[in-house]
Each structure stands twice: as C-alpha cells, then as structure tokens.
Amino acid sequence: MNSLEMENEIRALLDESADIGALEGLLVDSADWGVNIRMTLNDHFVEVDLIKNWDGFEMILLDDQNRNSVQIDELRDILQILKSYY
Numbered sequence: 001m002n003s004l005e006m007e008n009e010i011r012a013l014l015d016e017s018a019d020i021g022a023l024e025g026l027l028v029d030s031a032d033w034g035v036n037i038r039m040t041l042n043d044h045f046v047e048v049d050l051i052k053n054w055d056g057f058e059m060i061l062l063d064d065q066n067r068n069s070v071q072i073d074e075l076r077d078i079l080q081i082l083k084s085y086y
Helices: 003-016 077-085
Strands: 023-031 034-041 044-053 056-063 066-072
Touching: 003 023, 003 034, 003 044, 003 077, 044 077, 056 077, 066 077
Parallel strands: none
Antiparallel strands: 023 034, 034 044, 044 056, 056 066
C-alpha cells in the first residue's frame, strides 16, 4: 500500500467512525515517509504521524510537546488508540 492509498483509507476510516467522539477539521496528508494526520477530536488538537514498518505501523502521537509512540498492526487500530487517548 502506497502513501496515497493509506491517506484515503485513513480518511474514510475516521470520517465514518462516530464512536471516537466529536471530530472536526480532519487533514490527512501523505508524504514519502508516511502519513500525517491533524484533527480536532473532542476539543483537543491531535497530530499523528503514521509510518509503515515491518510489524505494521508506528503511530506517533504528538501532543503538547509530548511524543508517544505506539505500534499497531492495522490501520483500523488507529480508532482504538484515539479512543483511549482522547
């Protein structure tokens, strides 16, 4: 899966999922290193970098000068992580 396909799948996943909370201002941008996601989720600005690796994806959550990294297997696991953090 290339970065553009990842971008489209992530956008569709987040647009269709109402169970993560109030989602506004979704920006999904592909780059040569992976995908950057920016949004307002439940009144919190959220920025996520998603990088494909051998085990699936490294999901890096950037929040108020904090950086948390989580390993996920599939793109749909993004929803579970976002629900637990926000």
